[in-house]
Amino acid sequence: MPTTIEKTAFLKSFGKRIEILRKEKKLSLRQLSQNCDIDYSDISKIEKGLRNIQISTIIELAKGLDTHPQELFNFTIEGKG
Numbered sequence: 001m002p003t004t005i006e007k008t009a010f011l012k013s014f015g016k017r018i019e020i021l022r023k024e025k026k027l028s029l030r031q032l033s034q035n036c037d038i039d040y041s042d043i044s045k046i047e048k049g050l051r052n053i054q055i056s057t058i059i060e061l062a063k064g065l066d067t068h069p070q071e072l073f074n075f076t077i078e079g080k081g
Contacts, residue, residue, distance in 0.1 A: 036064030
């Protein structure tokens with residue numbers, strides 16, 4: 001069972017990955033929000049690792065970033081090497 005610290009590290013690393021993909025595609029939070037069915041303030045919270053999201057949100061983010069959902073998980077967890 002993951003500890004709270006491990007969950008927090010995962011959420012922060014996932015959020016950083018979303019932010020990197022968004023910036024690579026030169027999208028603002030509002031532009032990404034318009035590309036998918038997620039409010040821009042929620043995307044901001046996801047990028048900061050403050051929001052634990054559902055699979056449907058992952059699918060929406062992938063749609064908004066025009067990428068495969070698997071690509072959203074292409075990251076190393078901070079503090080885990």
